[in-house]
Amino acid sequence: MMASRLLIKTKELEPGYIKHEKPLPKSFAKKPVGAQPSQADTSHLTELFHQNKNDELELAARALLVKYPKHGFIWKVLGAVLQRLGRLDESLEAKKKSSELSPQDAEAAYNLGNALNEVGRFDEAKESYQRAIKVNPNFIKANYNLALVFSKTNQIEKAITHYHREIKINPTFAEAHSNLGNLLKNSGDLDAAQAAYKKALEVNPRYLQAYTNLLYTLAHNPNVSPEDAFQEALRFGEVASQGISPLVHSPVGRDPNKKLRVAMVSGDFWNHAVAYFIEPLLACFDKNQFELVAYYNNTKNDNFTARIKSHFALWRDVAPLTDLQLAQQMFNDGIDIAIDLSGHTDKNRLLTFAYKPAPIQVSWIGFPGTTGLKTMDYYLVDNDWCPVGMFDDYFVEKLVQLPSVVTFAVPEVNVPIVDSPALKNGHITFGSFNRTSKLTQQTLDLWCKVLNEIPTAKMIIGNFSDEALQRQLENEFSKRGISIERLTFYAKKSIPEYLALPP
Known part of the structure; x- marks a missing residue:
């Protein structure tokens, strides 16, 4: 197998970043820089790569580089295997060498851009993506990732420009439409954002993240009626439930002396508004009657995470789990009541709730509207923001009126009280x-x-x-x-x- 058939994959940088899985261009194998290794040598690298023999592959690549130190393809292979091995600094240097030796290889520049982005060197990442696009203006993934970096560095206009360019190249790229919608939403153009999300769903009706983005935006748009928002939520619920068989809970056999296991599912157990709202309540649970379980859908941890964590009898970090895996874990943990604290906001696990991992499921705090899921039983409200009878028809869930649904932990800051x-x-x-x-x-x-x-x-x-x-x-x-x-x-x-x- 020729070297040009070796698949070089880059680690996914963040949700939305594109993995590079495209075979290296044949033209690169035909036009190497410097002396060439034999076909047997490159075939051996290819075989080791596909067999995931990473240690052997690193040794083989380094041995060839002793003979062919200016061969960009071998540096590219070395960069890929070092990334697999988690040695990101070394991988970055190898990818930099590959890009320098192969200035007309758009994918080498693209791979370098991904590596720089991963370590937070955003300006250099932009330059690498731009070099890739200069070589190949229709390089879809380079345009897409460049737009994401512009967005990450708050260069919104440039990000929007590149998403439009990306969509022009590939109008059926649902993620690009949805991410464009995010930027338009963040710039305050909610109507245009909604149009972008709907275009993403037109391209891919199963793209649930676009549904969540759309519903979040509808909740902020005063031009949208409750009825229209509700209908979109129902469509989300229908699509999310397709092909899912809810788990079956036995109605008998529960020990009446057993503590109720109450689960809270959230990606916001850090220095986030939801954490400030939920913390005072956690301290009030009667530990003799309730056992609290946390399912944390985030990798971000800070001092507030530690404070929140101390209130739970069981804490599980679940970001790597699929929705089905999380549902099965909750089912196996014997959860009696599962509370969703996200709704249609970032890092929600609503699809897990579609599997009905607990016999009673509740949504609360994170999102001011229905989830759209028929498997969600209740939604907690109070009379201040949801007066009795006013919005009942716009929720799939049964509304439960409480005296108040929010408390708030005052931030620990020392600010003197002064005159106005x-x-x-x-x-x-x-x-x-x-x-x-x-x-x-x-x-x-x-x-x-x-x-x-x-x-x-x-x-x-x-x-x-x-x-x-x-x-x-x-x-x-x-x-x-x-x-x-x-x-x-x-x-x-x-x-x-x-x-x-x-x-």
């Missing part, structure tokens, strides 16, 4: 630190109405890291008669950092 800054400044300062997707046209209309009524007032707007989005928002204020001199923008900060800002 307005007394010293001579003007009122308003503030917003929400994500940009919540800054709808109606919200801006209301803010500017208030600011026009109080001409001396100023406003602080946090959570802004993209200059293009800031200019866009400044223009929206200007159109409504508010001078940008009255506005101060800050990048996203922690709560203590926000509280430490000058008044």
Whole structure:
């Protein structure tokens, strides 16, 4: 087998990043840099690669590089096997060498871009992806991953441009449509975001992440009726349940003296709003009657994670598990009541709940709307945000009214209580630190109405890291008669950092 048939795979960088599994171009084998190894040598590398004999493959590649130190293909093989072995720094150097020796090999530049991206060297990753695209303008995966890096580094306009380019090359790429929708949502264009998600679903009706993105956006769009949002949720529930047989729970045989096992499933057990809401309640569970079990769908851990973890009798990190594997684990753990804390937000495991891993299933806190799943039994609400009888028809679940559904753990920050800054400044300062997707046209209309009524007032707007989005928002204020001199923008900060800002 020729060297050009060797499959070089790169590790998936994050959800949405494309794995490279394309055979190396035949043209590369025909036009090597420097002296060539024999066909037997390259065939041996290929065989070792496909047999996953990684240690032998590394030794063989290094031995050939002693003879052929300027052969880009062998460096590419070495970079791939070092990545398999988890030696990312060495892998990166090998991929860099491969790209330098083979400047016309778009895939070598692409592989290097992925390696740089993985270690957080984003500017260099962009350069590598751009070199790959320069060699091959229609390189779909390079365009896609470049857009993701632009998004990660808050260069939203450039990311949107590359998603449009990607979609032009491949209109049936559902992930590109959905990711474009995410950027449009984050820039405040909710209608355009919805159109992008619906296009993704038109291309791939089984793309459940696009459904979740769509439902999240519908919940933020004041132009969307509850009925329309509910119908989309029902469609999600139908698609999510296709081909799934819910697990069967025996109605008899439970020991009445056994503690109830209550599970909470979330990806937000870290310094996240959901964790602040849930922590005070965890301390109030009667440990003589309830046994709390956590299924944490995230790899992020911080001090808040440790605090949350101390309240659970059993903690399972479940991010690597498939939805079916997680459902089976919960079933085997004997969960009596399973509580979803995500709804249609990031890192949800709603598909697991479609398998009915617990006899009673509840959704709460994470998302202000129905899951759309018929296997979800209840949704916890209170009269403040969901008055009795007002929204019952827009939930698949039965609404359970509680005196209050949220508590809140006060952040541990030492901020002195002082007089109102307005007394010293001579003007009122308003503030917003929400994500940009919540800054709808109606919200801006209301803010500017208030600011026009109080001409001396100023406003602080946090959570802004993209200059293009800031200019866009400044223009929206200007159109409504508010001078940008009255506005101060800050990048996203922690709560203590926000509280430490000058008044």
